[in-house]
Amino acid sequence: MKKKTLLLAGLLGFNIAMAQEIKPYGSLPSKAQVAWNDMEYYMFIHFGPNTFTNKEWGHGDEDPKVFNPTHLDARQWARTAKLAGMKGIVITAKHHDGFCLWPSKYSTHTVRESAWKDGKGDVLAELSAACKEYGLKFGVYLSPWDRNHPEYGTATYNQVFANTLNEVLSGYGPVFEQWFDGANGGNIKQPYDWNLFHSVVYKNQPNAVIFSDVGPGCRWVGNENGIAGTTNWSTLNVKGFTPGAGGPPTKSLNEGNEDGEQWIPAECDVSIRPGWFYSPDTNDKVKSISHLLDIYYGSVGRNGNLILNVPVDREGLIHPNDSTRLMELRRVLDATFKNNLAKQAVVTATHTRSNNAAVQVAHLNDGTNSTYWATSDDATTTAITLTYKKPVTFNRLVLQEYIALGQRVKAFSVEILENGKMKEVARETTIGHKRILLLPDYTTTQVRINILDAKAAPVISEVQLYKAPGVLATPEISRDKAGHINITCASADPVIHFTTDGSMPGVKSPVFNKNTQLSLPRGGTVKAKAFLKNGNASDLATAAFDVAPAKWQVIQADAAAKDHEAGAAIDGNKATVYLTDRQATAKYPHEFQVDLGETLSLKGFTYIPATGESLGGIVYGYEFYTSADGKNWGKPVASGQFANIKNSPVQQNVAFKATAARYIRFVAVAPADAAQDWAGIAELGVITR
Structure with a gap:
């Protein structure tokens, strides 16, 4: 009887202890995804024939001999990334033009056919070795769109691309991320076999995180500005969606889906310059420190990873302007996160889970996200308080969830002790892998984080406070x-x-x-x-x-939407926008004519699209005409497509052979979004200089 009593007591104690174990919640990350999230910040490199032709999207018809970097040094790229605090490099091994940065046996448009190293070079081999030397992870971008390969658009192409993938993923060591672009443009459409492509990735690189609009490893954030939503779930609904044009709505990409079907966290891609590939025209347009800090806090600080593009120049080096800015950013970030003031605090919390040795309040300010604190299962609201003997001044708050057990927090607030009372200074939604709040300088002896709502028992790994140095805004x-x-x-x-x-x-x-x-x-x-x-x-x-539009007048334009008159396209203010009337019967093409008020020697034109979800109407296909009398136009002096403008709606500069004209005519031939029949112009300009 005594033995039975002891046995029952032991089982009861065991059951009580087991009852305090934390059950995972919802869709969960793999070990590879957890490790990927911990990387936080790494480099993108766009490099290829476009570097030498000044194009964003090559057509695949360029002479491969145009690719001839004179001093290519992959070790300089890796050294720069390492010194910048980055954890890896992803390179455009094959962009839409089909040019391969390695001597692929499945293409005749490669470095083997280039002038670089007499066709005996291999960029991927040099970069993978450099990454290994500098302790960086190596990743590759391969676009399935191929504007050069003769089999693109046929039943055999998917296997050709799979063979190409296999060649890269089996030949250059470990790959931490496989970047897939869903672009499928031009006149030829190719039904991509994503299941085949994924199988090739996982066969060769089982721990690789696959990027696309629907993952399955990580997702596009829905813009190329590098900014995630202020609410950002790492889970996403993917049924019925595909990479590219068939991807989820922009809002879902930017914010994720609460209780989404799969764990597919956001990756925030952005270039340090206006374009993705190097252009000498953008040497003076490298993003400022204040802009890059906004991007960092809008990506890493909002439960995303930041992949910052740093294009290699025509010599085969990262340009000094880019590397200098990266080092400046590193110095500011180091100074910001050098001294964790939370380590000086006495930390207390309500509703701490008992009978679980892994759960400790001390883990909240131990400086590592591999440990955690949690509430009991019945407590989805709680408070964490940091108390100081002497006042501290802070302006950054960092919170992290222990994401291996799922993303849980839906809402939280922050309070400080001021004049003997607690004062709310912030109220936000999700946390995830990392949330960084930018606050004014506050001096206090007590900081409280209130978890206001959670999907399940909150599991928090870190609470950190910092005093960031002031950064003077760029004019x-x-x-x-x-x-x-x-x-x-x-x-x-x-x-x-x-x-x-x-x-x-x-x-x-x-x-x-x-x-x-x-x-x-x-x-x-x-x-x-x-x-x-x-x-x-x-x-x-x-x-x-260039020339100011002081004398310009609109002489012909489609009917304008309310509050978006045609004159807004030539008023020198890109914040005002001309939109054609969405309710009008006129469809594409849309036409816009301007009298410049004088005869000018024109060398090109500029187009700034209308941006913002409420605007749209971004033009993709265009024709541009000039005239001396406004009656005889002749053939267009320029025509084509604004490459990647839907995802990167920045100013487009189009050059053409110099011509004297007083009148210009811009024809919007095709929309960037097939569902939008209207056209938008924030600013239309000319190039004379």
Whole structure:
């Protein structure tokens, strides 16, 4: 009887202990996905014939001999990524033009046919070796779209692409990420066999995370700005969706789906320059520190990973402007996250789970996300409090969930002790792998994080506080229709110095303020920097202008939507937009004619699309005409497609043979979104310089 009692007592104790184990919730990440999320920040490299032809999407008809980097050094790429704090590199092994950066036996459009190293080079071999040397993970981008291969669009092409994949994934060592682009453009459509492609990946690289609009390893964030939603679930509904045009709605890509079918976290892709491939025209357009910080906090700080594109130049090197900016960003991030103030706090929490040795309050500020704290199963609301003996000043709050057990938190708030009372300073939604809040400077002796709602018992791995150094905002330069220049800066009380002669602004350069009269109606370049009294300076802002539209008049345009009149397309303000009337019967093509008011020697035109979910109407196919009299137009001086404009709606610059004209005619031939019959223009400009 005594033995039975002891046995029952032992079983009861065992059951109580088991009852406190944390049950996983919802869709869960694989070990490879957890490791991928921990990487947080890595490099994208776009490199190929487009680097030398100044195109974003090559047509596959370029001479492979155009690819001839004179000083290619993959070790410099890897060294730069390492020094920037990045954890890996993904390279465009094959873009849409079909050019292979390795001597593929399944193509005749490769480095073997190029002038580089007399056809004996292999970019993938050099980069994979460099990544291994510098302790970086290696990844590859292979587009199934191939504008060069003769079998593209036939029943045999899918196997050709599978063979190509197999060649790469079996020949260059471990691959942490396989990047698939769902693009399927041009006049030939190819039904992609994604099941076949995935099987090749997993056969060769079982731990690779596969990127696409629907994963299955990670998902596109829905834009090429590098910004995830303020609410961001790592789970996604995928049934009925495919990569590319058949992908989930933009909102789902950006925010995920609560209780989604599969664990497919967001990867935020963005380029450090306006375009994805190198162009000498963008050497002075590298994103500022303040812009890159916004991207970092909008990606890594919102439960996503950041893949930052740094294009290799025509020498085969990362350009000094890009590498310098990367090092500057690293210094700011290091200074920001150097001193975790949470480690100085006494941490307490309500509803702590008992009888589970893995759950400890001390894990909340131990500086590692491999340990955690949790509530009991019946507590989906709770509070975590950090208390200090002396006041601390902070402006960054970092929270992390233990994602191996699922994403749970739906809403939380942050309070500080002020004048003897708790004051709410933030209220947000999801956390996930990492959430970073940007706050004003707060000085307090107590910080409380309230979990307001959760799908299941919250499991939190980290609470961190930091005091980030101030970063002076980069000035913004604009010009109105008449040609008047305005320069502003978001930071408080800086002194803005500028130049118009191409020189670098310094403290002895002219000062720009509200009384400054600066006008460039015929065009020119303005450079500006902001300075503080302590000597700190902002990044350089550069703006190049052509002829101002002061004399321009719209002489023909399709009916405009309400509040989006045609004149908005030539008012010098890209914040105002011309949209054709969505309710009108007119469909594509849409036509827009302008009288320039004088005869100019035109060398090209510029188009800035209308952006924003409420606008749309982005033009993909175009024709551009010029005329001396507004009656005789002849053939278009330029025609084609704005490559990748739907995903990257930035200013398009199209050059053509110089011609004298007073009238211009822009014809929107095809939409970027087939479901949108209307066209939009934020700004239409000309190139004369």
